[in-house]
Structure formats: C-alpha cells, structure tokens
Amino acid sequence: MRFAFTDDQLGFRDSLRDMLANECPPGALRACWTNDTGRVPGLWRKLGDLGLLGISASEEQGGLGLAEVDMVLPLEEAGRAALPEPLVEHAAVAIPIVEAFAPAVLRERWVPRAVTGEVTLTIALDDAPFVLGADSADLVLVWSGGALRAVERSELTLARCRSVDGARRLFSIVSGMGGGESICDGERAIEAARDALDRGALAAAAQLLGLGAAVLDLTVGYVKVREQFGKPIGSFQAIKHHLANALTALEMARPLVYRAAASMAARDASRSIHVSIAKARASTAAQQVARIALQCHGAIGYSTEYDLHLWMKRIWALAAAWGDPARHRARIAAAVLEGEGQVYP
Amino acid sequence: MRFAFTDDQLGFRDSLRDMLANECPPGALRACWTNDTGRVPGLWRKLGDLGLLGISASEEQGGLGLAEVDMVLPLEEAGRAALPEPLVEHAAVAIPIVEAFAPAVLRERWVPRAVTGEVTLTIALDDAPFVLGADSADLVLVWSGGALRAVERSELTLARCRSVDGARRLFSIVSGMGGGESICDGERAIEAARDALDRGALAAAAQLLGLGAAVLDLTVGYVKVREQFGKPIGSFQAIKHHLANALTALEMARPLVYRAAASMAARDASRSIHVSIAKARASTAAQQVARIALQCHGAIGYSTEYDLHLWMKRIWALAAAWGDPARHRARIAAAVLEGEGQVYP
Amino acid sequence: MDLEFTETERAFRAECRAWLGAHVPKTPLPSGDTREGFARHLEWEHELFDAGWAVVSWPRKYGGREATLFEWLIFEEEYYRAQAPNRVTQNGIFLLAPVLFEYGNDEQRDRILEPMARGDHTWAQAWSEPNAGSDLAGLRSEAIRVEGGWRLRGQKTWCTRGAFCDSVYGLFRTNPKVPRHRGLTYFMVRLDAEGVRVRGVERLDGDEGFAEVFFDDVFVPDTDVIGKVDKGWDIAMATTNSERGLTLRSPGRFMATATRLIELWRSRRHAADPALRDAVVEAWIDAEAYRWYTYGTVTRMVEGHAMGADSSLNKIFWSEMDVRMHETALALLGPTRELEAGGLDAEGAWLKGFQFALAGPIYAGTNEIQRNVVAERLLKLPKG
C-alpha cells in the first residue's frame, strides 16, 4: 500500500499547471465564451506537444501509454484552469475507447492524429447526451442501434444546446448517428459504454477537484484583502467556518478520486463503484465550495466582470455531466446496498 | 383571517406556565426518572383542577369544551416544563376519542372522572405502539381485531420498554388487548385511529415547540455567562450563528403547529395533512435546536448533572413518537405529491 | 384564530384571479433585467396600473385601491400563481415608497408616487459602495451643502436595473465629523442630471441587471432630500426592514415556486432519485411555513405591532428556502440542468431562477449579517 503519487506524476502536474497558467489565463477563458468554437486558439496542438492528449494512448500509436492514475492530476490541473477544451471527451474517453474496442483500421486512422491534436474526438452517450465540442470535432463516437459507432462530424447534423457555462459548446445530434463505421456492438458495446461512463465520470471528478481548489483559492485571496468593519472579512468567524467547511469537503473528496483512478488503472472489479463514489462526492463537494465561494464574495462574485462565475458555472455543469450525483448514488446503491454481500471484503 | 391567539388563550398559557414553573421544576422532573410512576406526585389532580385535563372534554361531562386551538398553547407549556405526565394521551387523545366514538355508557363512566384527574386514560395505536403511562393508567384504549377497545389496565399484561427519556414510562401490551369493551369498529374505528393519530401528533408537535424554546432559552442563558478567551462565548460569531439558526428553525415551525390546531378545530378536510406538516417540521426543528444546544454547551451539556439532557431526550423521544418525520412526510407525499390535483386551491 | 378569509377578501381574490387570467401575457416576457425586457415590462406595468393593480395597498389618489395588508398578500399570491411578469418597478414601489409614506413630505409624495406606480418614472436603489457592502455604515460618497441643495460626489454599486432606470435613491455623507452611522442623509437623484455616469454591469445569469453609478458634483435640490438632514441611517434601517422582510418577498412567490416544483416532480417522479420526494415535501413545508409565518406577522401588523428584527429571521429563511427549492428542481432535471434551454420555457426558468435565488442570501444584507442581527437583537447575545 502506497497511496501517493510519484515524483514524476507530481512533476508532470506542476509543468502542466505552469503551462496552463500561461496559455489559458482567465482572459483566454473569457474569450471562449464568445468566440466561434469555445476553444483557445492554438492550445490544442500545444497540449498534444506536451503529451497530454495522448497520455492514455498506447506508445505504438504515438501516445505516452500511461494509465488513469497518471492522468488524474493533469485533469485536475485542467479543472483548475477551467480549460475550455474537450479534453475529457477526447483524451480520457474517446481515445482509450477506440484503442480498446475499435477495429485496427479505425484505430490506426484516428489515434495517431488524435494524439498530436491534429484532430479532435468527442463522444455522445446516454450518460453524456450533450456532445461537448461536436462542432469543432472531427470524429464523434455515438451510440446508435445497439452499437457504438464512429461517425465523422461532417456526416452529422448538430443542434446547439446552450450551457450555463458559455465556454462549453454542447450539441445534440439531430441526425446522422447511424452513419460512419461500427466500433463494436452487442455485449462489447455495452461494455464499451460502461467503460466510457467510468472514464468520463472519473475525468470529470478530477476536473471538479481542480475547479473547487481554484475557487477556494480565489475566495481565500479575496477575503484576506476585502475589508469591512475595519478588518479583513477573512478574520470573521463566520467566513472562517464557511471556508474551513469548503476545504474539508474538498480534501475529503480528493482521495476518493485518486483511489478511483488507481482502481481504473488496475482494472479492479469494483472500479465502477469506485468511480461512482468519486464522481458523486466530487460533484457535491465542488458545488458546496462554489456556493460558499459566492457567499463569501458577496455581490462582486455575482458580477460576470469578476472571474468567479467562469469557474462556478463549470462546476455546475460538470457536477451534472457524466452522471449527476443521483445517477452515481443509484449505481452504488444497486451494487452495494441492494445485495446481500459483504460491504468490505 | 386572524392568525393569532385571543387574550384568553394567552392568559391561560401564562397561568399554566407559572403553575408548572412552581409545581414541576427541574428537580421534580429529575425525580421522575427514578420514582415508581414517572409522574409528579399530586400534580395530575392539580392539572385537573386547573381544567387542563378536561380542556377538550364537553361541558356536559365536566370539561371546558374547548378546541385544539385552545389546547395548543397549554401543550406547548407542558413541553416547556418537560411535564412528565401522559397529558397528550389522556387529555389530547383519549378523552376526545371516547367522547366522539364511544357508546354513551363508556363515555359517562370514564370522562367525568378523567376530567378531574381521578383516573388516567392512555392509548396504544400502530402509530403509538409504546404506551405511555400504562402502569399508572386506569383505562387503555387499544386497537385490537379491527376495533378500538377500552380495556381496564388491570386486564392487561404489560412489559416495560425503557425510553432514552427516563421520565417516559413506556409499555408494550403483552396480552389482554382483546378484553374490555368495544369503542367502535369497522370504518368508524379506522376513522377513530386516524383522528387519534392527528390529535396525538398535533399535541406532540406543540410540546416539541415548548421543549425547543426551553432548550434554546437555557442555552442562550448559558452562553451569556460562560466565558472563554476572556469573554462570553455568546459573543463569538460561531455561537451566534448556531443560535440564530436554532431560533429561525423554531419560529418557522411554530405557525405550522398553530395552523394545524386551528385546522383541527375547524374539522378542515385537509387537517391530517396540516398536522403532518406540523409534526414533521416541529420534530426536525426541535431536534436541530437540541443539537445546537448541546454543541453550544460543550461538555457540561453532556453531563446528566446539568438539566439540558432532561429536555433533549424528551425531544428525541417525541420527535419519534406519534409518527416520526418520515411517517408524516409519507402522508404528505401521498396526499399532495402523488395526486394530480392543485397544490393550492 | 380565524383561518378563513372574509367574504370581501375572497371576492378580492376572485377579482384578481379573473383579471390576471385574462391579461397576463401568454408567452413570458423577456427578462426585465435586460434593456429590451425592461421596456416590455414597463408596458405591462402600465396595463397593471390602468386596471388599478399596480399598487393595491396605496391610497386611491396615487393609483392604489386602499387594499388591506391581507388583500395585498392575496394579490401577491394570485400574481405569482398567474406567473405574471416580475415587477421591474419593485425597488420604487416596495422600497422607496414606504420611505416616502413615512418620512417624505406631501410635495414629494404628490410629485413622485403616481409616476412611480404607473411605471413612467423608474427607480433603482443606490445602496452599496465598493467599500461599503455588509458594512453599510462605512459608506463614503458625500454631499456638500450648496445654495438651494447639495453637490454629490462618489460612487454607488450593485444598483439593480440601474442601467435602465430614471432615478436612484440612497445615502450620502453630509456630515463627516460625526461617527459612522450618523451624518448620513437620504437623497433621490435623477440619473439624467449633469455629472452622473451610469455603467451597466452584467449579472451571473448574463443579464445587465446591475449598474455602477458615478457622481461627479451632481446637484440635487433640497426638495429631493427625504426626511431630516443627517438622519438618513434611521430612515434606511426602516427601508432595509422592508427589503428583508415582508414587502420584497411575499409568500405568494414561494407558494408558486413550490407548486411548480411539485408539478416538476410529478412529471419526473418515475426516474427521480428517491431522496428527491422528501426534498420536494420539505420544500412545500417550507413554503407553508413561510406563508403562515407571514400571516401571523401581518395579523400583528394589522393590530398595530411593528416588525423589528424579525425581518432578519424572515430574510434568512426565505432566501435559503429559495435556494433549496431551486437546487431540488435542478436535481430533478438531471443532466439537462446545465442547459439554458434557449429561453424562458419552464426548464430553463429553473436554471435562471436558481441563479437569481443565489443572490438572496447576499443582497439586502448578507445572511451572515442577518444572523448577527437575530442573535444580538432577538436573542440579546452580546456584541462580538
């Protein structure tokens, strides 16, 4: 038992944090609310250069061949920066699904280019019905007629769905989902859909940790300088206790996400439950942090000129995406409560 | 619309409050934890003299002929004093049930003596399975074989059930519930059981308001004098906010209880729902107040030498008795949520 | 205790319901916190005024119908029940008007109230300053005595709908030599006056619902001072009691929200998380609690008692109830909750309503301040 990251993993996290601080500052994020694609110009290829897009792709396809446990900290950093790119869909879900479930020809056609960032992949599922970045993607994995299919974007008719988070470009698929090529069908497709949900939920949970931490940092910084009644509001016990609660929620959610990542990497038989625990708790914790952050800011946090809302709305969105807490609690209940088996081995 | 009590109602409340402060101080309550009956010697007859036992009995039987709305404040006072007598069972439930549902012979045999306190009545129901004061009662109303029956205590075999509140003497009925005389059966008995639940739940809710208020008062008094870090702990914002929350919970539960009382008095068609709203909310509010009270007291509240626990345990007990919050929420859900009808007329 | 409304009150309710049923726009108006929506809402306010519903509790001479407080509650219940448009005039009608009734003079009332009620002259509250939010007594904008009036300098912020309104009202420091709560005076200021600059600020939900207002030697005549010079704080406290308490948040609003929530639950119950049933029941209990609490308050007011610090307790409750109700609704919506749904249809309205609800625990004095008030004034706990 060693429940900690390696120095390499921490180092990759730190370098990504620095890179995103430079390449995706709040101004760049804010611009994504109104630009064409909701994405930061040029950033996707840089993420490819850094290896992030292919982090979980096999080395023979040009990836780093790393596991979920190597990906969870980078995803947390993407959350901290509120990175407006379909990183979860592309790197955490679509690439590994194509590699694990698709015929070789599909894999070889798409994965090497996905790894570099030359193309963007995204995915639509029952548990992810609104497709992030579909308009700027090249290939969309879709569930259709009992099969998982790979359909080029040009074959699909899309309809924009407006998210509360203006940097999330969501689409529903109006038609065309029966086109393209089959990745897999039958039992394999059901397995692939479950795997995709697990991967997406884990990745969203990791981003929620980073988003929550960023929001907490922003708030702690604010309450130290904002003065009322002649002293920083951060010296009032009510504010202290709000923020202590926020930190406690976040720090107690964190290990659940890391455990789920390790569990996914080990293909643990209970990994879906571990992911559900992580996603349910990370969602509620990040939402609690967002609520406290807004309350501690007061009116300024309620203004879109201030940055808080950019993070807060991403939290609201990701808490609901890839299975909301109710969905994941139901998965846990079905597996753990409804049975008769031992709760702990 | 006039949602307030009359001066007469307030006057009766005040006189009862004074009387109970004298006759049932904490020392007398504490003695009930260890005496034979769990009741204050001599107090029952005094309550009869004051008219409280017969408050809802008809004037022809020697009662005051008043309605639930006249009874809710006295019951609240009984709660404030944590009065250890089967007042709910006897005065709020059994007497009105006997008057409304029993044959004349039974009514005339028992009610006049119940009004004076010469005898004590109590009741067992599915929703009140542990019979309060059965050992010191003379007559027990019991549900048996589809009928509501009036069985003399001497015919019953009782088994003591220990409540967390040592002043609550609870019993389950081991045998004999088929004896005595029938009060009513069939549809009438079902109606009587519902009416009994409504009356008992309302009365318990009223007591919970008084218990909560007493506990809050005790705590407010304590935090004003207890000093730590060189000042009263009541000057710390954390304590202030705890107690503000307690007061808010209690004050917002209060009107629901008073409304339910008026609704019962008017035989409003929705009275059972109003009672369920009142009991559910009074239970959660009083429990919240108790929790905050203990936390604000710290260790001293955790010692049985201090009085807080006498009230707190009554709150725990009454929150569960006469339908716990889950039971009442279910009644509300069945009537309001499950239908298709208008929520408000 | 009499829980029945009188025959007169029931007739009043029937009249409200009939009129609203016939006149409330069938398709929701665009948000009143946008420039376009504000104008559309003013048309509605005109219609309301012309039919005598704009200010039911006011004297007839200002356009009211001298309704009782209970009738006013009934009107509000019916108004929200009918899903009628939000009142963009509310910061005038519900917050400034009570001040004018109590502290203004006849000239001011005659000049200001009817155009306010008609929606011809619109009002925003200029309360907070960048450095005076929770600590309202710390405000710095000042007013210098000049011939026939005052010259105002400084900045106000978070003025709701300030970018669209004609005038604001607020406190300015007229005597810097006395302690914080003293030396403040209550002014009304036209936003088209020379030296005023208004900058719209976007709110969480994307509407330009706020404004910053800058005052650069703005002349205000003595006739636009309310009450006595240097006594603005006392007047403001009366206003904030209104804002926190009864007037801004009538029970009808939450009864309507609870009703919509129950309808949403009915439409989703088969797929819903089982815990949400209880959350919906609790939401409805909350709405009922607030309704009966208010009926009790109004009974006391009718019988001549004042509200006092109860309004803080009240504000804590409704603002947090409103958040809980919207959180429950969003949970019922499942993954679609993040969608704005392209407009104001019922589901998008929950998301917008949630964002609006989040402001409740902040504005009109944060709930942290309100809890201090409840503890210190109602429970008499010592100051910190």
Added chain:
Amino acid sequence: MDLEFTETERAFRAECRAWLGAHVPKTPLPSGDTREGFARHLEWEHELFDAGWAVVSWPRKYGGREATLFEWLIFEEEYYRAQAPNRVTQNGIFLLAPVLFEYGNDEQRDRILEPMARGDHTWAQAWSEPNAGSDLAGLRSEAIRVEGGWRLRGQKTWCTRGAFCDSVYGLFRTNPKVPRHRGLTYFMVRLDAEGVRVRGVERLDGDEGFAEVFFDDVFVPDTDVIGKVDKGWDIAMATTNSERGLTLRSPGRFMATATRLIELWRSRRHAADPALRDAVVEAWIDAEAYRWYTYGTVTRMVEGHAMGADSSLNKIFWSEMDVRMHETALALLGPTRELEAGGLDAEGAWLKGFQFALAGPIYAGTNEIQRNVVAERLLKLPKG
C-alpha cells in the same frame, strides 16, 4: 500508487482476523464506562496483551509487535469488524504513550508503558478545568515547587473513566508569571495519592463515564514530570493532534459502523423512507472518504511527513460523519429509536452509539475551535 496491501500485510490481517474471531466475547461486555464493565473490559485487555495484540505498533520490549502504521490500521479495521470490546485503556495507550515515546525518559517508559499496555495500570486524561475548556490555555490548576517534586492544587473535570482509573495526566501551571500558553508543565498523578479526591459524573447515556478530580496539595515527584518544566503546552499540542487525528479514530471504526448501517438498511428497506437510501449511500461514501484520506495520511507519515493542522480537518470530518451515520440509523429504526432496548443488542446500540457520537464534535477541542484552526493554519486566514 499501489492500492494493494503487501503479502506481509495480508498475512497480518489474516492472523488478526483468526485470533479475534476465536477470542472476541460472543456476548457484548457491559459498557466499559461503568465500574462493573470497566473491570470486565480489563480482563479482555489482559487477554489481548497476553496474545500480543494490545499495542501492536509498540516496541517488543513494552509488549508490542513493532507493527507498521499500515499494519496498525489493518489491526484496527479487523478489531472493529469483529465488534471487539471498546478499549478502556485507550487514553493511556493512544494519548499518553505517544507523549512518553517522544518526550518521556527511559525510566518513565520502562516503568509505565508495559503495565499500561497490560491494563494493570490505567490512565485518564485530566485536561479541562471548569473555566478552561475550549480555552485550554486558560487553565488555573497550579503546581508549587517543593523538595524533590511538586505540590498540585486545583481541579480538573470531564476526565473520561477517571472514576475507575489509577492515574491521570495533565497540565498544571508551574509559572504564573509568564503568558497563558507558557509556564505549564505536564504531570502524571496517581489517583491514590494523598490529597486527591475523585468524583464520578454521569454522562448523557447514563454511564458514570466522567470524573471530576480535585487536587489538594498533592505531592508529585519529579520523576512524574514529562519533558521540561514550563514546556507542557508544546507537549500537549502534540497530544491533542493525536487525539483529534489519526490515533483516536481509525477508519476501521467507521467502516464497521457503515457496514452495520447498510445491514440495518437491508433489514428495513421495504418500510424505510425513500430518502434514507441516499443517506445510507452517503454514509458509506463518508466512510470510504475517511478511509482513503487516512491511507494517504499514513503514506505521508511513513515517508516522514508530520500531520500538523490536518488533524483538525480530520476531526471535524469524522466527528460529524459519526453523528450523521447514527442519525440515519435512528431514522431507519422509526418509532423504536427512543428505546434503550434493555441492553446492548444491535438496536439499543444505535441509541447508545448516537449519544456517544454527539460527544465527538465537542471533545478534543470543539469543532468550532477546529474550524478556526483549519482556517488560520491551513488557509492562513487572519486571526479574528
């Protein structure tokens, strides 16, 4: 990251499980917080010691088996899983012993540790005073220098199991001339010493779990001072970190509670409030969160890092989780929840457990104090 236990650790777990399965009393012992139960528990502690399970992580020479921290966690998981008796020796083993290991001397360790582990000499913490609870630095009991030692005067209170133990440990003021946190010294005091008076105090659940201890010129030799004179505060802070954090509340305790809660839910699910399903799921998530948080902490400790103010965060979480779990269980019990059920069967145990859980947010520093610590030390917010 490696989430598998090693082969050695798995073997250790199997050995624990086998021994506990064979030796844990089949019928629960009476409460260890009563005089009779305390004695019965000590018999169990003897058995535990003789088999080498009393202090698994201690050096062999004091009766331990030099288990690693992870093995200690495994032992605790198995101990609670087996529903083995509460450790009445814990305030010695878990709170005093770490102080002796770090600040005591060899003579003290050799004299005290083995009898402590064996249950032959029992220890209570004498921490709070009537006027020093949350404000621990405000304590007033004093120690006066005399030949060969000290004379103690004053009063301690809320000493858990103090009425049954042989000795207490605590802070006494040795230098009244320096500020509050300084001038305190860490003493061990025999309760059979002349001048000591012990009065048992009944706890919420009816057990005589507390004691007040009065000191009237009680002589304590220099050999019973731990660490340096006047440096007791620093030592005490190390102890409270233990009490709040890892040692007092190992995850095994809550894993066992969550398991029992799930079993209770399974037995009641058809009649249960639907919301309780989610409450049970959340309880299990809580237990999992605490378990993995602790594995992370232990990994850092194994690699040489200290715990620090994290222990406050930790204590807030486990103490409130414990209350929630018991509240959920009581809700599942419905109307029977108020019954003590005449003893220690499973259902009465929830009520007793609930009352015990309520102490969690109070003792070892109230959660209000812990939140201050989290805010000031971890988030670096300014002192109030």
